[in-house]
Amino acid sequence: MPHEGNSDLKLQQQLLKWFKACLPPGAPATIIADCEFYSIHLAAWIAARLGLVFCLADQGWHLGRVRGGVVSRGRLGVQGQNALLGVGQGDARPVGRGASTWSPSGTDDEEELWLLITNHTDPKQVREIYAARFWIEEMFSDHKSRGLNLESTRLTDPDRLECLLVAVTLAYLWIMEVGALVVRRHQWRRVYNRGAQPRVSLCQIGLRWLTEGLTQGFLPPLFTGCFRPLVET
Incomplete structure (x- = not known):
């Protein structure tokens, strides 16, 4: 697909429709994407039009931290059954459904979070699924x-x-x-x-x-x- 620079919603949908068409009928697949692909509209479209599981990094947050299960900062409106997950190195926990606001707090020794929006129902599996993204990025870097x-x-x-x-x-x-x-x-x-x-x-x-x-x-x-x-x- 000839394109340079960041992609918009229309181009992302075009790419994902092509990806869906390449899948064997009924094959399970999870769409993993970084902040460029983060969009409430894209998430809803993936679920409604493609019928696939998605796990998208949140663009609207500054990376938060977790202490005692509390997310330190950020804001996100989440629609429908999509959940916002704060995914640390050792676990994954839901941190919001619907519109959520979190107050700033935290210190440098707290654990960094991945902040993800997903329609997956198992937070622990979300951590394992999204971790694969970093192997994929390393492969691109190696190439x-x-x-x-x-x-x-x-x-x-x-x-x-x-x-x-x-x-x-x-x-x-x-x-x-x-x-x-x-x-x-x-x-x-x-x-x-x-x-x-x-x-x-x-x-x-x-x-x-x-x-x-x-x-x-x-x-x-x-x-x-x-x-x-x-x-x-």
């Missing part, structure tokens, strides 16, 4: 300036871009597998030594490890596609 620099190709032809994406996706999966292997073997400090835990993506770890290894002349591991969890359970 762009922090990794594979896909945008530097400046390709706009859909067919050529599609072919490139196939190759880039295979490379990305291989690099991620290498990064996971480095972390499991506790070798990530060879490429990142700024703290007790790595603060860069698996793609970055894999890229740095491969770059260092290739300069030393050893052969990189083969791509297997058999991903294992970083932490055994």
